[in-house]
Amino acid sequence: MRETLADWRPAIDEAIADLVPREIDADYLESFFGAPTYEYDPTGIQRALSTPLWELLDRGGKRWRAVLFLVFVEGFGEDPAEYVHYACIPEILHNGTIIVDDVEDGATIRRGERALHHLYGQDIALNAGNALYFLPLKVLTENPADLSAEQRLAAYEMLMCELNRTHLGQGMDICWHNERDVRITPEQYLEMCACKTGCLARIVARLAAIVTDQPDEVEEAVAAYAELTAVAFQIGDDILDVEHSLGRAGDFGKEFGNDIREGKQTLLVIHAIQESDPEQAQRLQDILSADENTDEEITEALAIIEDAGSLEYAREHALGLAAQARERIDGLEFDEETTRKLREFTEFVVDRED
Amino acid sequence: MRETLADWRPAIDEAIADLVPREIDADYLESFFGAPTYEYDPTGIQRALSTPLWELLDRGGKRWRAVLFLVFVEGFGEDPAEYVHYACIPEILHNGTIIVDDVEDGATIRRGERALHHLYGQDIALNAGNALYFLPLKVLTENPADLSAEQRLAAYEMLMCELNRTHLGQGMDICWHNERDVRITPEQYLEMCACKTGCLARIVARLAAIVTDQPDEVEEAVAAYAELTAVAFQIGDDILDVEHSLGRAGDFGKEFGNDIREGKQTLLVIHAIQESDPEQAQRLQDILSADENTDEEITEALAIIEDAGSLEYAREHALGLAAQARERIDGLEFDEETTRKLREFTEFVVDRED
Structure with a gap:
């Protein structure tokens, strides 16, 4: 790729x-x-x-x-x-x-x-x-x-639909970020990713289907592939932020734990709060809600996330989404080379280093 | 109205x-x-x-x-x-x-x-x-x-065209505002208004023509009417800011001369700089370029604009645009009531108090 x-x-x-x-x-x-x-x-x-x-x-x-x-x-x-x-x-x-x-x-x-x-x-x-x-x-x-008039109209309507949802996703993300107090479900987090990041990926796939005049079910399949891959990518991002931070836990002075400092409500955080005992969950909430955190607090929050098994949970989830993405294109009649490239995209988004 | x-x-x-x-x-x-x-x-x-x-x-x-x-x-x-x-x-x-x-x-x-x-x-x-x-x-x-597919496609294409130009207009306005040093022509100022304010008015008129399936020349005529009216309205705004400020020149403590404080390059300012003697023109430039102004400086700038006859010039110009707007709809077969309302819009934009 x-x-x-x-x-x-x-x-x-x-x-x-x-x-x-x-x-x-x-x-x-x-x-x-x-x-x-x-x-x-x-x-x-x-x-x-x-x-x-x-x-x-x-x-x-x-x-x-x-x-x-x-x-x-x-x-x-x-x-x-x-x-x-x-x-x-x-x-x-x-x-x-x-x-x-x-x-x-x-x-x-x-x-x-x-x-x-x-x-x-x-x-x-x-x-x-x-x-x-x-x-x-x-x-x-x-x-x-x-392109025919029908294709151009389909492209505009698709773009308006996806760009509307992009702003829904960003709206949810900002709103949660400002509230700090985590009250959302994993499904709502995934929806936010599907809207905020996924819709632009859907535009990529749907536009390609529209300009080449594919039937609706093909357009839907590649849109789902693109959305699933984008959501997996976003979770991959959240995992990397925690993993890099754990690696650097002794390495003070460098910025680490950025997502926690920002109070970002990632799938890892939502999982850790659900799975930790009430005291630990509250502590993680408090650190996320604080306007500023010491390095020690960040280390503490990272440990809560690690102990809750949230890294494994998130990785499993991202890998599952990437697998679902591959399934969505399996039924399509792409040549071998295209299939290889599209599978590579889904692997890259989870197994990467930056 | x-x-x-x-x-x-x-x-x-x-x-x-x-x-x-x-x-x-x-x-x-x-x-x-x-x-x-x-x-x-x-x-x-x-x-x-x-x-x-x-x-x-x-x-x-x-x-x-x-x-x-x-x-x-x-x-x-x-x-x-x-x-x-x-x-x-x-x-x-x-x-x-x-x-x-x-x-x-x-x-x-x-x-x-x-x-x-x-x-x-x-x-x-x-x-x-x-x-x-x-x-x-x-x-x-x-x-x-x-609406038919043709009408919807026409509406999308019209919207994309006008919304693109809206951002051109805003871009020019911001850029001039940040530069402060007045270097633009009256035609460029009018273009900025035509893009920034006019395009949204054009959307109003063109959308009405598209949804009711009017021929292209009718759509163009009402678009021109709307744009001209909007530009006249913008100039009317600029005039009001100066007129209200002149009225309040002795009334310190209240905010006055907002456009000058912001360094806004209006048709009045461009005209005054062109028409004043070099010393006065430079003085007006300097006041506009300054990050902050005293009330005395604002009064001085207002006097330069007034002495240059820029209020009359701008008013004449706005009235001329409003007249052009009325001309653009004269040839159309609107009923008496519609014509009356549309003429009223063009009069309102120049002769108003706020």
Whole structure:
């Protein structure tokens, strides 16, 4: 899968640059946004839109949403090169959500450098992030692959459905985070992941199915595959945060236990609170609810989670979801190579080191 | 027009409540967003979405975007009562932009009370605002007026086009605001207004034309009417800020000259800098660029704007745009009552007191 990611990256970045060039001029603005009524300010739009987006893209990111889209398109028997602009839709949407989420979470660092709202100001960052929610959808209007009206309508309706649920997921996550007091069920946590992270993955899969004109049941199967894989990935993230922190428990001075410091209600935390004796469960709650924690408190919380067997529970759960994801594509008539790549995605999300 | 606004308001608010009820429960979530994969958290979504939206709506707002939409629909010979849910699309979008703009501008007050990000936290406010960008578009999918696939596709494409330009406009405005140094032309200022405020008005008009199946030239004419009216309205806003401030120049202690304190580059400012002698122009620039201003400096800036004849210039310009707006609908075959209402809108935007 790593070579697939690396192979496609230049073509993907080129297609993104067609949508939002590194250098904005009046001709681009007129061709992409239509003739101005009066006069555009390319300099202003450069600073407000293109510079922030490319700053973020140039910091890295694997473009795996775009690549997964192209893997699906190839698996559905079409030439992926003809659909690279559509591959940008989930990729740009994802970068938009990153910028906005960083403002919402008060993040300071993104991909190893200062978060965009620290670099350009909150106003520029937010507007750029929000602009990226709508910009890529213009691809459907420009229609480079000559899709039928039915396909384009299906794509818009799918996008509206999934983008609505994305905001439900983020809303639940923020709300729980602000409350701190854990009152949610494992099913609600999984739903939050399915909405917040899963819906963007569903967009990847469903869009690939729509542009290649697959029947509804195929679209549903790949959407379920993508959602399950994304939820497994999110749980994998939560596991890594605890595992890395346990490894570093003696290594004070370095940041560790970030999720606990943030009071994040992960599947591990929900499980540990359910499974620990009442005293330990309350202690974990208290540490999560506190505005600040000492390193000793973090170590204590990590130990409660470890003792409750929550790491094993979460890992089992993530592996189970990844297996379910593979089952969803088993019935589809993908070639061997596509099946191998899609299975690899589900394995990567759980067994990874960062 | 005032009675038209008041007449429709209960029906509009009822339709908004169909889209986002005041009390969220699992049944609503399932019917609006589809079955959950696992389990929704209605309490979280209540706090993250419905409570903030209704807090804002209950503070007032004239719902004039929804009403203008219904005036058009009636003018096009259809029963507006059948299209009230579509009228919510621009209205909810507008409320979404208000929430987000307030975060971007660092506003503290909205409709006389604390801005939503001060009341609920920035994360909740932003996510709610962004959710409102996508929520109303679900109306097109639910399709209560049984529109054809062509109409729904046209509506999506129109919305994507206009929402893209909205973010261009906001981007230009933010960028100029951060630069402070005035370098833009009157045409660029008008374009910013046409994008930032005008596009939402264009959505009102174009959506009404699309749902009632008007020919392209009619859609274009009402879109131009709406855009011109919106730009005139924005200039009217800028004039009011200066006029009220001039009236209060002796009345220190009260806030006055807000636009100048914010360094806002309005048509009046651009004109005054062009028309004043170089020394006065530089002085105005300096006051606008400063991070803070004394009341005396504000009074000085206001005097420069007044002496340059910029109030008369801006008023003439706004009246000219309002006249152009009326011309754009003169050729259309609206009944007398609709024409009267639409003309009233253009007059209201310039000759108003708040």
